[in-house]
Amino acid sequence: MSDKKRRFVFTPESTWEEMPEGGLILDAGNADDFLTGDWRNIKPIWHEDKCKQCMLCYPVCPDSSIEVEDGKMTGIDYDHCKGCGVCAHACKFGAIDMVDEAE
Amino acid sequence: MAIRDKLSGNEAVAVAMRQIDPDVVAAFPITPSTEVPQYFSQFVADGKVHTEFVPVESEHSAMSACIGSESAGGRTMTATSANGLALMWEMLYIAASSRLPIVLSVVNRALSGPINIHNDHSDSMGARDSGWIQLYCEDNQEAYDNVIQAIRIGEHPDVNLPVMVCFDGFITSHSVENIELLEDDKVKNFVGSYHPKEYLLKRETPIAVGPLDLQPHYFEHKRSQAEGMTNSKKVILDVAKEFQKMAGREYGFFEEYRMDDAEVGIIVLNSTAGTAKTVVDDLRDKGVKAGLIKIRVFRPFPFEELGKAVSGLKALAVMDKSDGFAAMGGPVFNDVRSAMFDYAKDVPCINYIYGLGGRDVRADDIAKVYADLGKIAETGKVKSTFNYLGVRE
Numbered sequence: 001m002s003d004k005k006r007r008f009v010f011t012p013e014s015t016w017e018e019m020p021e022g023g024l025i026l027d028a029g030n031a032d033d034f035l036t037g038d039w040r041n042i043k044p045i046w047h048e049d050k051c052k053q054c055m056l057c058y059p060v061c062p063d064s065s066i067e068v069e070d071g072k073m074t075g076i077d078y079d080h081c082k083g084c085g086v087c088a089h090a091c092k093f094g095a096i097d098m099v100d101e102a103e
Numbered sequence: 104m105a106i107r108d109k110l111s112g113n114e115a116v117a118v119a120m121r122q123i124d125p126d127v128v129a130a131f132p133i134t135p136s137t138e139v140p141q142y143f144s145q146f147v148a149d150g151k152v153h154t155e156f157v158p159v160e161s162e163h164s165a166m167s168a169c170i171g172s173e174s175a176g177g178r179t180m181t182a183t184s185a186n187g188l189a190l191m192w193e194m195l196y197i198a199a200s201s202r203l204p205i206v207l208s209v210v211n212r213a214l215s216g217p218i219n220i221h222n223d224h225s226d227s228m229g230a231r232d233s234g235w236i237q238l239y240c241e242d243n244q245e246a247y248d249n250v251i252q253a254i255r256i257g258e259h260p261d262v263n264l265p266v267m268v269c270f271d272g273f274i275t276s277h278s279v280e281n282i283e284l285l286e287d288d289k290v291k292n293f294v295g296s297y298h299p300k301e302y303l304l305k306r307e308t309p310i311a312v313g314p315l316d317l318q319p320h321y322f323e324h325k326r327s328q329a330e331g332m333t334n335s336k337k338v339i340l341d342v343a344k345e346f347q348k349m350a351g352r353e354y355g356f357f358e359e360y361r362m363d364d365a366e367v368g369i370i371v372l373n374s375t376a377g378t379a380k381t382v383v384d385d386l387r388d389k390g391v392k393a394g395l396i397k398i399r400v401f402r403p404f405p406f407e408e409l410g411k412a413v414s415g416l417k418a419l420a421v422m423d424k425s426d427g428f429a430a431m432g433g434p435v436f437n438d439v440r441s442a443m444f445d446y447a448k449d450v451p452c453i454n455y456i457y458g459l460g461g462r463d464v465r466a467d468d469i470a471k472v473y474a475d476l477g478k479i480a481e482t483g484k485v486k487s488t489f490n491y492l493g494v495r496e
Contacts, residue, residue: 007308016323021263021331022202023324024301025311 009033032080036063040083042098044076050095057087057096105283105350112275115243115282116182116208116268117142119250121152122290125206126177126297129157129168131187135220136162137210137276139182162187166194166205173203174312176302178254181205184272185212188226192233198265199234200328201313204257205265207235208250211373211424212272213460221461222272224372225425228434230267234328236335237402239372240270241358243280248352249399251285254294255342261334271374273461285350293349332403339400356405358397359412361387365394367476368413369420370439372398375457375464382469393473404438410446413439417480419452420472422492426456432489451485457492468493 007026010019010033020026053073058066065081067074076087088096110118116139120128128147130140140158147156155172159165165181173179183191188209198205209227213219227237238253240246246268253266270276285293301310316324336356343354358376361383362368371379376397386393396412398405413419421440423433432440436454443450455472458464472492479485 010320012319014320014323016326016330019320019323019327020301021324021327022200022312023314023316023320024201025314026301026308028309028311 006030006033035079036082037079040081040101042083042085043078043101044081044083044085044087045097045099046073046076047095047097050093052093052095054092056090056092060086060090062086105285108282108284109279110243110282111138111277111279112243112246112270113138113210113277114142115247116250116270117146118284119247119290120180121146122285122287123178123180123251123254123294124152124291125154125180127155127157127169127172127179128181129159129165129172129179130181131160131162131165131183132158135183135185135187135212136165137182137184137208139208139210143182162190163194166191166198169205169207170194170198170201170203173198173205174201174303176297176299176304178258178297179203179205180207182208182210184210185214185220185226188230189214192230195230195233195235195265197313200324202263202328202331203265204254204263206250206253206257207265207267208246209267209269210272210276211269219460220272222274222374223424223459223461224269225459227267227269228425228427231402231434234264234332235402236262236264236266236332236339237400238266238268239399239401240268240275241374241376241397242270242275243278243282244352245399246270246275247282247284248346248350248354251290251293252342252346252354255345256335256338258297258299259335259338259342260300262331262338264328264331264335269373274374283350289349293346336403336405354399356398356400356408357412358399360395360397362394362396362412364392365415366392366417367419367473367480368394368396368416369422369469369472369476370396370398370409370413370435371422372401372424372435375422375424375469378464378466379469382466382473385466385470386473391473391477398435401435401438404442406438406442407446409439410442413443413450414447416447416450418476419443419447419450420476421452421454422472423454423456424458426459430489451479451483452488453479453485453490454488455490455492462493
C-alpha cells in the first residue's frame with residue numbers, strides 16, 4: 001500500500017456504514033491500494049544487461065508498473081503488473097521476456 | 104401573504120423551479136418531454152434565474168447531464184414524461200446509486216405501445232425500483248408544493264437520493280387551476296443553498312464518481328443506498344412539518360379522507376383522488392361509511408402506516424392506473440397487500456386496473472367500486488381479486 005495519506009482505505013473488511021456513499025472514491029490515485037498482480041497469467045522478466053534505458057516501455061505500461069528512479073528503469077512492480085505484455089512488445093532490445101506465471 | 108394565481112400543473116412546477124433557481128436544468132426540449140422545460144427555458148431567456156439550461160439531444164442525455172452536474176456539486180432539476188422517462192431508465196439507477204439528489208418532475212403518461220400519449224402511471228410505476236423517492240400529486244397545488252419539498256428531502260445528508268415528483272398528464276399537467284404560490288424569498292429560504300459533502304469541483308479534496316465496483320464492495324454500497332431510503336421516511340415527515348409551518352398546507356405519507364369510521368375504502372394515487380372524494384361525499388350523504396386514502400409517498404412505501412390505516416375497514420379496493428403484468432394485480436395493490444399481511448390480514452381486498460391510456464374515470468366508475476365493496480363487506484368474500492374496471496367485454 002502507498003504511504004500517501006488516505007481519507008478512506010478500502011479493505012475487504014470495510015463495512016457498509018463506514019464506506020463512502022454512492023461508490024465515491026475520496027482519494028486520488030487509490031488504485032495503488034489495490035494489488036492487481038494476481039490477475040497475471042504471464043509475467044514480464046527484465047534483463048538488466050540487455051536494457052539500454054531507452055524508456056520505450058515506461059510510457060506504454062497501462063498500470064504504471066515500470067519502476068523508474070532518477071530517469072533509469074530499476075525493475076517491475078509485480079504488485080500491480082497485470083501481465084499484458086505491452087512492455088515486452090515495445091522493447092527493441094529483447095530486454096523484457098514474457099514467461100508463464102506458473103514457471 | 105400567499106399569492107393567488109391560476110396555473111396549469113406544468114406552469115406551477117416551472118414556477119417552483121424558478122423560485123428554487125437550481126444551478127443546472129438539463130432537459131430534452133420537445134415531446135416526449137413536457138412543457139415544464141419549455142416554460143422554464145423562458146425564465147432562463149428572460150434572466151429570471153441563474154440556471155445553466157442544457158437542452159440535450161435525448162432523455163438519456165438529459166439524465167446523464169443531470170448526473171454530471173449534480174456530481175460536480177450543482178443543484179440540478181429536470182422534467183420528463185412517459186417514453187422520455189423510459190429512455191432515462193439506465194441513468195435513473197446510476198443517479199440513485201451514486202446518491203445524487205436530482206429532482207425530476209414526471210408528468211404521468213402511458214408508455215407505448217400501442218402508441219398513446221395520455222395519462223396513466225405506467226411510466227413512473229416502471230421506475231419504482233430504480234431507487235428514486237417517489238411523490239405523487241393530486242393537483243397543481245400539490246405538484247408545486249411537492250417540488251419545493253423534494254429539494255429538501257433528497258438533499259438531506261441522511262438521504263442523498265433523487266426524487267421524482269409525479270402528477271397526471273393532461274388532467275393535472277395541462278388543466279389550469281387556482282393555486283396559492285409562495286413568495287420567492289420564502290421558497291429560497293426554505294430550500295436554502297446546496298452544500299454536498301463531496302463534489303467533483305471541490306478542489307481541496309478530489310474525488311472519483313461512478314467507478315467500477317465489483318464483488319468486494321458493490322453489495323455494501325447497495326446496503327448503504329437502502330439505508331438512505333429508510334432514513335428518508337423521517338426526513339419526508341420533518342420537511343412536511345416545516346413546510347406546513349411556512350405554507351399552512353399539510354403533507355404526510357398519504358392523505359386519509361373520511362377514514363375515521365370508514366367501513367369501505369379505496370386507495371388511489373394522483374388526480375383520481377379528486378373524483379373519488381366527491382363520490383365519498385355523496386355516499387356519506389346516503390349513510391354509506393365510505394373513506395379514501397390517497398398515497399403521496401410511494402417510494403419509500405409506508406408499509407406499517409398504511410397497513411394500520413386500512414386495518415379497521417370491512418373491505419378495501421386498491422386502484423392501479425398501470426398493470427405490472429404480474430397476472431395478479433398492479434404495483435400499488437401488491438405493495439398494499441403485502442403491508443396488509445402484517446397489519447390488516449383479515450380485511451378483504453380487491454384490485455382494479457383502471458384508466459389506462461387516458462381512459463376517462465368518471466364518478467360513476469368510482470361509485471361502482473364502492474358498490475362492489477359494499478357487497479364484499481357484507482359477504483366477506485372477494486369473487487375476483489384482479490379486475491379491469493370498466494373495460495369493454
